Amino acid sequence: MPEALLTVKNLSVDFHTARGTVHAVRNVSWSVNRGETLAILGESGSGKSVSASAVMNLLDTPPAEIVSGEIFHEGKELLKISYEEHRALNGKKIAMIFQDPLGHLNPVYTVGWQIVEMMTAHGRPIEMARARALELVTRVGIPEPEKALKKYPHQFSGGQRQRLMIAMALMLKPDILIADEPTTALDVTVQAEVLALLKELQQETGMALVLITHDLGVVAEIADRVVVMSEGEIVEEGTAREVYHKPRHAYTRKLIGAAPGKGDIRQPGPEASVLLEVSGLEKTYGNFTALKDAAFTLARGQSLAVVGESGSGKSTLARTILRLEQADKGTALWKGRDLITMPQRDLLAIRQQIQMVFQDPTQSLNPRMSVYQLISEGWEIHGLMPDRKARRARVEELLEQVELLPSHCDRYPHQFSGGQRQRIAIARALALEPELIICDEAVSALDVSVQAQVMALLDDLRAKLGISYLFIAHDLGVVRDFADTVLVMKEGEIVEQGSTEAIFSAPQHPYTQRLLAANLDPDPDIQAQRARSGRAAP
Amino acid sequence: MSDSTAVKPVSQDQNKGASALLGMLWRDKFAFVSAIVLLIIMAFAIFGPALLGDLATSQNLRGRNSPPFDLSRGWIFVLGGDSLGRPILARLIVAAQSTMAVAAGAVATALVIGAFFGLIAGYMGKTASQIIMRLADVIMSFPSLLLAVVVLYVLGPSIPNMILVLAITRIPIYLRTTRAEVLEVRERMFVQAAVVMGASHRRIVLRHILPVIAPTLITIATLDFAFVMLAESSLSFLGIGIQPPSITWGLMVSQGRPYLNTAWWLAFWPGLMIVITALSLNLLSNWMRVALDPAQRWRLESRKSTDA
Numbered sequence: 113m114p115e116a117l118l119t120v121k122n123l124s125v126d127f128h129t130a131r132g133t134v135h136a137v138r139n140v141s142w143s144v145n146r147g148e149t150l151a152i153l154g155e156s157g158s159g160k161s162v163s164a165s166a167v168m169n170l171l172d173t174p175p176a177e178i179v180s181g182e183i184f185h186e187g188k189e190l191l192k193i194s195y196e197e198h199r200a201l202n203g204k205k206i207a208m209i210f211q212d213p214l215g216h217l218n219p220v221y222t223v224g225w226q227i228v229e230m231m232t233a234h235g236r237p238i239e240m241a242r243a244r245a246l247e248l249v250t251r252v253g254i255p256e257p258e259k260a261l262k263k264y265p266h267q268f269s270g271g272q273r274q275r276l277m278i279a280m281a282l283m284l285k286p287d288i289l290i291a292d293e294p295t296t297a298l299d300v301t302v303q304a305e306v307l308a309l310l311k312e313l314q315q316e317t318g319m320a321l322v323l324i325t326h327d328l329g330v331v332a333e334i335a336d337r338v339v340v341m342s343e344g345e346i347v348e349e350g351t352a353r354e355v356y357h358k359p360r361h362a363y364t365r366k367l368i369g370a371a372p373g374k375g376d377i378r379q380p381g382p383e384a385s386v387l388l389e390v391s392g393l394e395k396t397y398g399n400f401t402a403l404k405d406a407a408f409t410l411a412r413g414q415s416l417a418v419v420g421e422s423g424s425g426k427s428t429l430a431r432t433i434l435r436l437e438q439a440d441k442g443t444a445l446w447k448g449r450d451l452i453t454m455p456q457r458d459l460l461a462i463r464q465q466i467q468m469v470f471q472d473p474t475q476s477l478n479p480r481m482s483v484y485q486l487i488s489e490g491w492e493i494h495g496l497m498p499d500r501k502a503r504r505a506r507v508e509e510l511l512e513q514v515e516l517l518p519s520h521c522d523r524y525p526h527q528f529s530g531g532q533r534q535r536i537a538i539a540r541a542l543a544l545e546p547e548l549i550i551c552d553e554a555v556s557a558l559d560v561s562v563q564a565q566v567m568a569l570l571d572d573l574r575a576k577l578g579i580s581y582l583f584i585a586h587d588l589g590v591v592r593d594f595a596d597t598v599l600v601m602k603e604g605e606i607v608e609q610g611s612t613e614a615i616f617s618a619p620q621h622p623y624t625q626r627l628l629a630a631n632l633d634p635d636p637d638i639q640a641q642r643a644r645s646g647r648a649a650p
Numbered sequence: 651m652s653d654s655t656a657v658k659p660v661s662q663d664q665n666k667g668a669s670a671l672l673g674m675l676w677r678d679k680f681a682f683v684s685a686i687v688l689l690i691i692m693a694f695a696i697f698g699p700a701l702l703g704d705l706a707t708s709q710n711l712r713g714r715n716s717p718p719f720d721l722s723r724g725w726i727f728v729l730g731g732d733s734l735g736r737p738i739l740a741r742l743i744v745a746a747q748s749t750m751a752v753a754a755g756a757v758a759t760a761l762v763i764g765a766f767f768g769l770i771a772g773y774m775g776k777t778a779s780q781i782i783m784r785l786a787d788v789i790m791s792f793p794s795l796l797l798a799v800v801v802l803y804v805l806g807p808s809i810p811n812m813i814l815v816l817a818i819t820r821i822p823i824y825l826r827t828t829r830a831e832v833l834e835v836r837e838r839m840f841v842q843a844a845v846v847m848g849a850s851h852r853r854i855v856l857r858h859i860l861p862v863i864a865p866t867l868i869t870i871a872t873l874d875f876a877f878v879m880l881a882e883s884s885l886s887f888l889g890i891g892i893q894p895p896s897i898t899w900g901l902m903v904s905q906g907r908p909y910l911n912t913a914w915w916l917a918f919w920p921g922l923m924i925v926i927t928a929l930s931l932n933l934l935s936n937w938m939r940v941a942l943d944p945a946q947r948w949r950l951e952s953r954k955s956t957d958a
Binding site for chain 2: 436489
């Protein structure tokens with residue numbers, strides 16, 4: 113076997129924190145060859161990014177300490193070379209793209225300038241850099257590339273920014289591209305395009321791709337080999353097919369089992385009374401139409417999923433119904449009363465009946481309030497449950513309902529994991545005993561296994577308390593498992609709506625069909641089959 | 651941070667609130683020393699004039715500019731004597747009162763008014779914001795010394811008027827900072843979550859926005875403390891500030907300035923006091939920022955309680 117392009121051997125990294133030493137990774141070894149794609153699969157906190165950071169010399173020491181291990185690239189020991197040598201290597205030979213493209217693009221320079229700088233910083237002439245930038249920006253699918261280069265980062269959507277980041281990383285034709293959750297923030301169709309692009313570029317240049325991800329679908333789509341990490345250790349290693357079909361380790365089995373989109377499609381229940389009836393809802397921002405003539409009904413105890421890509425108006429729909437934004441036109445009848453024109457005073461009572469769970473619990477929970485304060489705030493606002501003892505007992509009960517401990521009352525949000533935080537947010541929504549919970553991408557930020565838990569919890573609450581859901585999501589697998597009916601939105605319009613079964617088995621609108629086709633299946637075989645038929649079709 | 655970690659019940663925590671805070675203070679040695687220094691200065695300010703008032707004003711022309719660390723004139727002259735032969739130590743202690751009154755008064759007034767209007771400007775619509783911000787611009791574009799001269803000339807120099815003038819000139823700092831922070835914080839998800847729950851504007855501003863921006867304001871206020879002390883001295887220098895025989899540290903610095911070549915101690919000791927006070931406040935506010943932030947607090951908590 114020829115020597116691998118990049119080899120990590122027995123790497124152990126500790127983090128020295130004030131709370132003691134954390135063994136971030138222990139004895140991790142992997143290697144990647146030219147033209148190969150290695151996926152490092154794991155959930156948050158599994159240490160999947162640490163080894164890549166060590167390769168890039170991005171670990172801050174202290175608090176991090178590389179206890180043992182070696183990293184080889186073209187005969188060089190990367191842990192022993194100087195900072196300057198590392199700098200020459202980073203970007204040129206080994207490039208990296210990150211999950212959050214907004215954080216990694218400087219807002220005060222045009223993207224063109226930033227992409228060009230990548231090359232000029234390594235001593236290439238500026239004309240050459242400009243030509244290459246234009247070529248790559250066209251390649252990654254940015255419309256009107258010449259104009260795009262003169263724009264600033266905020267003028268692009270999240271997906272476009274990530275594509276720009278990829279263009280930037282590829283400027284110097286690196287040998288190795290490390291991608292840390294590159295498509296997590298992207299829409300499914302964009303994700304499919306980006307992954308296809310990465311594949312193509314890899315075939316052309318023969319670069320090695322190290323893909324850090326939590327998404328089994330991404331692994332199935334692109335990876336040759338996969339390394340599964342859990343709690344800082346590699347628990348399983350093999351080709352993508354082997355790992356999916358014959359997982360040896362219990363953790364891998366659990367991960368594959370938790371992947372959504374495999375269960376039975378829900379059958380619509382018996383007819384129930386209408387809770388919310390929206391018709392002709394419109395919202396424009398200047399010339400931009402965010403929402404056009406939206407109309408749907410939601411019955412009691414039903415869950416309605418709204419799917420669509422970012423910018424399709426899903427969130428605007430929720431925000432206008434909640435009166436976080438004022439709609440321009442249309443009605444939203446809540447038990448016969450129009451929410452859109454209702455005076456503020458009456459709205460207060462309705463606020464109790466409709467609650468919302470936001471996408472990112474880290475941001476939607478006030479960091480300076482304890483769990484008890486967070487959950488009981490609703491009662492304080494609405495003047496409910498004046499008795500302190502009863503409040504406390506109810507908060508504890510709610511915490512148990514969302515599978516947290518009553519003793520968690522006096523903790524603060526930062527002391528919990530992402531999944532636990534989202535459960536606190538759900539407990540907060542439940543505290544007011546709402547009839548409708550609007551979930552705006554409520555599980556998108558969570559790990560697959562945590563996501564499965566939260567979804568099961570929501571489902572359980574629906575069965576027990578008869579809560580209705582307006583469920584905004586981009587993950588079709590989750591929608592398939594959870595929703596009774598589905599709305600598909602595109603550019604502010606509802607292009608298709610129907611029962612979950614109808615949408616998934618016989619999508620009518622071409623956009624729905626495209627969306628379903630772009631959805632990645634965790635099974636590598638199905639993915640490969642799709643790719644073949646997709647290539648044959650056009 | 652596992653699920654099984656036991657947490658103390660809240661009633662017990664509340665009883666322990668004060669001692670826990672003291673424990674956290676003890677753990678940050680710098681902040682602990684600062685707190686003691688500030689307590690001493692407070693004691694000076696409260697008891698100083700009553701105990702040493704006469705000594706501080708009694709002239710002794712033989713002891714003019716007498717050097718420090720010379721105990722032949724008694725312990726009270728340990729820091730030397732000023733240009734009229736008054737003991738500097740006594741004067742420093744007595745001056746603490748008016749200095750602290752002016753500085754603390756001006757900073758607190760500016761902080762409260764600035765934060766109040768900043769919250770309004772940041773949270774309310776465009777019109778309110780425009781009016782408030784333009785008013786702030788007027789204050790900022792007006793030379794603060796000129797404003798002070800006019801106001802003090804009209805109203806006459808006294809401590810309350812000094813506080814008023816200095817506060818007015820410092821208001822825009824707090825106002826602008828508050829507004830900028832509010833504009834950012836109000837867009838955060840947890841504020842929207844509060845809106846969805848039906849929280850009133852007052853509740854959103856006081857419970858959700860103010861606690862987030864408070865640490866910034868407190869940090870600015872402590873930095874401003876030293877600035878205000880010196881601004882007060884320049885007003886006194888112009889003869890419209892604190893009038894002798896009243897004394898402040900700032901006034902002592904400016905009175906000592908002509909003698910810098912021959913008797914450095916006249917300006918040095920009061921200057922040192924200003925530095926020590928400002929530094930202590932700064933260290934203490936630093937500690938406070940950490941101690942009041944639930945996400946940072948563990949840095950000051952004992953190992954035992956976090957590992958339990």
